[in-house]
Amino acid sequence: MQTISYYNSPIGKILLASDEQGLVGLWLDTDRYYGDILAKNYSEGENKYLSSAKKWLNIFFQGKEPNFIPQLHLTGTDFQKRVWQALLKIPYGTTTTYKDTAMKAAQDKKHLPxxxxxxxxxxxxxxxxxxxxxxxxxxxxxxGYGGGIDKKIKLLQLEGVDISQFKKP
Structure with missing residues (x-):
């Protein structure tokens, strides 16, 4: 059974979802895939996974690097999970490219997906x-940010990334 909760952030309302294994979703209200993996039957409430995610978000939105990752339950294909694990290894306050992420997620390094x-x-x-x-x-x-490029810019700035080095669409 999934449980949902909401978090009011400086960049908009966030929907959080968990199941019995961990956090399964965190979507900005502008996300193009907002709530895409929510079960038809879910309840609204709080649990240890949602509380942990909110604690993480509180620290993050204070402009600090959280020193923990909430319990996650990543649901997707094996390849998607490898990509998401690669994303978790990108240090706070830095960026990487899709190509570098593909290198880390690819099993066959000769054919980068x-x-x-x-x-x-x-x-x-x-x-x-x-x-x-x-x-x-x-x-x-x-x-490529599902919540909108403006949100991507705000998140990077919050982490102290100099966005003047990047080209905006």
């Missing part, structure tokens, strides 16, 4: 905590 990686980054169900906002185009393009 850059488009598939972009698709997996875009289908990340747990934004911010699984930091897809830290992925940029190889030519320093600020591209």
């Amino acid at each position: 850059i488009r598939a990686t972009g698709g997996a980054v875009g289908r990340n169900h747990i934004c911010i905590i699984v930091p897809c906002h830290r992925v940029v185009g190889v030519n320093h393009n600020l591209t």
Whole structure:
């Protein structure tokens, strides 16, 4: 059974969802895949996974790096999970490219699945905590954020990233 809760952040309302294994979703209200994996029957409330995620968000939105990751239950294909695990390794306050992320997620390093990686980054169900906002185009393009480029910019600035080095769409 999934449980949902909401969090009011400086960049808008956030929907959080968990199941019995951990946090399964965190979506900005502008996310193109908002609530896409919610079960038909869920309850609204609080539990240890949602509380932990809110604690993480409180620290993050104070402009600080949280020193823990809430219990996550990543749901997707094996490839998507490898991409999301690669995203979790991007250090706070830094960025990486889709190409570098593809290198880390690919099993066959000779054939980089850059488009598939972009698709997996875009289908990340747990934004911010699984930091897809830290992925940029190889030519320093600020591209591909499901919650909107304006939110991506605000999240990067919050982490102290100098966004003047990037090209805006």
